[in-house]
Amino acid sequence: MTIGAPTDNPDATATAPQSGYGNKVLAVEPGGNEPIPLDARHGNPRGLFWTWTAPNLEFATIFVGVISVLYFGLSFWQAVAAMAIGNLLGAAAHFLLSAEGPLHGVPQMVLGRLSFGHRGNVLPATFMAVMCGVGWFATNSVSGAFALSTLFGVTPLLGLVIIVVAQTAFAFFGHNLVQRFERIAAPVLAVVFVIAAVIIFSKSQVSTPAADGGFSLGGFLLTVGAAFGYTAGWTPYAADYTRYLPPTVSRLQTGLFASAGLFISCTFLMIVGAASVTIGDPTSDNPTEAFTANLPTAVADLTLLAIAVGAVAANAINVYSGAMAFVTMGFRLPVGIQRALVTVFFGVVGFLVAWWALADAAASYEAFLLLVAYWIGPWLGVVFADRLLRKEPPSLALLYDTRYTNWGGVAAFVLGLVASVLLFCNQERFVGYVVRAVPELGDVGAFVGFVIAFVAYLILARRRVEESQRQYA
Template structure:
C-alpha cells in the first residue's frame, strides 16, 4: 500500500480501508484522511482526554505543588486551576481544527513553520512525547505494578511498556477504544480513593518547612508546571479529531477535548496536593505514600488503575510521537503503510531504556521534566496561535491551506526563527531549574518560573514581525 498525491489539490491522501475497525493496524502515515473513512462523535473526546490523565503522574504533580514547591493546599489548588485552564483552552482550540483539515497536528504546523522549518517542532515533539512523556508515565505505571505484585521493577516496566506499545502499534481506533473502556474503571476507583484522601486531608496545614520557594514564586512555578502538563497534549490535538467528519461542530469538538483534559488533570492534581498534607515519604516513595493513606483493598485497586492509566497515557504519547516523526518528512526504508506503526514500536524500545534509568529517582526527574516540557511548547503555541489569528483576518481557501501542508516548497522561516528566539530568550531570562537559574529569578526569586509565558509572548511578537520581513515571509 502507498500514499498518493492528488495532483489537483497537491494533498497526500492516506490510502487503505480502515474506517472504524479496532482490531486492525491503521494504514498509512500522516496523510489526509479520506472523507469515506471519517467517523466518530465529538463527545467521545471527553473520555479520550480524561482517561490518560487519570494516572499517578497527574496525582504526583499535585503532590509536588505542596511537598516540593512549598505551597499550602489552597495555594496549590488555585495554581493548578489556573495552569490547567490555560493548557486546556489551547488544547480545545487546536482540537477543533482536526475535522476541517483531516491531518495530524504536526502536519498542520507546516503552515506557520514551512515544510522544512516544521522539522524543529516535529522533532521536539517526537522526543518529548515518544520518549520523554513515555518514560515518565512508564515509570509511574511500573512502580505501581511493582508495589501491587512485588515483581521486580524491570519486569514490571517491561510489562507496562509492552502493553503501551501494542496499543499504539494498532493506532488511532484502538487508542480511542482503550480510553473509552478504561474510563469507567479509572473514574470509579479514583473517585473512591479521592473521597478517602479528601476526607482525611488537613486543608489548613501550613506549607512544609524548607519544601521549596513557596509564596508567589512557588505559585508561578506550579502554574508553569501544570500548564506544561496540560499543554503537553496540545501538539497531539488534531491527531485525535482528524477522523471526525468535516462538518462536525467545531465548538463541540473543542469543548469536549478541553473539558477532558481539564477535568482529569484538576481533580487528581488537587487530590495529590491534599494527600501531601497527610505527611509520609511523598517524594521518596510517591506511589507508596499515596496508597498508604488508603484501606488495603482500595489501595490495591488504586495501584491497579495507576498501571491501567499509565498505559492509556502512553498509548497516546507513543502514537502521537510516532505521528510527529512521520510528519518530519524523514523517509525510512519501510513500507509506507507500516511506517507509523513500526516507528511506534521503536519509540517504545527507546522509552523503555530511558524509563529504566529513571526508576530510582522518579520524583526528582519528573519535577525537572514538567517545567522543561513547557519551555518549548509555550513558544510553539505562540507561533501557531498567532498564525491562526492573523489568517482569520485574511483567510485563504481551505483547499490552499490543505495544499500548503504537503507542499515541499512551502516556506515560512518566520515560524522556526520566532520559536527558537522565544525558547532561547525565555530560558536565558526566566528558567528556574536546579541546573540553570535564569537572570531574573536568580536576582528576584519571587518571579518563580514564568518561562513558558515569556516564551509564548516573545515568539508571538517575533512571528508577527518576521512574517513580513524579506527572507522570512511565508510564500503561502
C-alpha cells in the same frame, strides 16, 4: 481542493491507505501523516471527552499536586488555585487546536507546517517526538512500573517491561484501538480514583498552612508552570485525535469536549495529589506506594492497578502521536506501515529512558514538566500568531508542499525559546539571569516564551503569511 483529498505531492500519497480502515478497531492503522479521506471519517465530538479523560487518570497527574505542596511549599488551597490556572490555560490552547483537526483531517504536526514551513517544521516535530513521544512515555512508564511493583511484589524493572509491552501494542494498532481503549478505561479509572479521593480527603488536613506559614509567589508560579507544562503537553497531539471526525462536525463541540476532558481529569487528580501530602510525610521512596499508604488495602490495591492502567492509557497516546510527529519529519518508510514501525521504535527507546529514570523518579519528573513547558510555550505562541494572521482556512496543498518555507516562524520560535530559558528558567542545573535577581518569579519561562514568540511572529512572518494565502488561494 476537496477537503480530505490527497494532493499531487508524494507526501500526501495518492493511494489514501486509510480508505479501507474506517472504524475497524482490531486492525493496524495504515499509512502515516496523510490527510484522512472522507470515506474513512467517523465518530462524533462526544467521544473526545473520554479520549482526553483516561490518559490523565494516572499517577503523573497526581504527582503535580504532590510536588506543589511537598517541594514548592504551597498550602493546599494555594496549590489548588495555581493548578487550576495552569490547567485552564493549557485546556484553552487544547480547545483551539482540537477544533482544527476535522477540516483537512491531518495530524497536528502537519498543521504546524503553516507556521514553520515544510522543512522548518522539522524542529518542533523533533521536540515533540523526543520530549513527548519518548520523554512522556518514559515518565508515565516509571509510575506504572512502580505501581505493579508495589501491587505484585515484582521488581520495578519487570513491571516496566509489562507496562511498555502493553502500551506499545495499543499504539501499534493505531487510532481506533487507542480511542476505544481510552473510552472503556476512563469510567473505570474514574470510579477507582473517586473512591480513593473520598478516603484521602477524609484524612487530609487541607487547612494546614504553607511550609513557610505565608504565601510564596515563586512557589505559586512554579506550580502554575508545572501544571501548564503537564496539561499543555498534550496540545501538540490535539488534531491527531480529531482528524478522523467528519469535516461537518461542530468546531465548538469538538474543542469543548476535548478540552473539558483534559481540564476536569487533570484538575481533579492534581487536587487529590495535593491533599494526600497534607496527611503526613511520605512513608516510602516508592512514590506510588507512598500515595496509597493511607488507603485501606483493597482500595490501595485497586488504586495501584488503576495507576498502572492509567499509565498505559496515557502512553498509548504518547507513543502514537510521537510516531506521527516522527513520520511528519519526512523520513521515507514503507507507506502502508510507516507509523506502526515508528511506534515500535519509540517503544524500545522509551523503555530504555524509563529504565534509566527508575533510580530518581521524583527529581526527573519535576525537571521534565518544566522542560516540556519551555518549548510548548513558544510553539503555541507561533501557532496562534499564525492563526491570527490568516484570514482564510489553510489550503491542503500548502500543508504538503515541500517548497513552502516560513523561516520567520522558525526564528520566532527559537528566539522565544532561547530568551525565555536564558532569562526565566528555574531549574536545579540552571537558573535564568532574571530569576537569579528576582527569585520570587519562580519559573515563568513558558509564558514569557509564548509572548516573545507570538510578537516576533507577527513582525517576522506577516508578509510570508500574506504571500502564502495569495499563492494557495
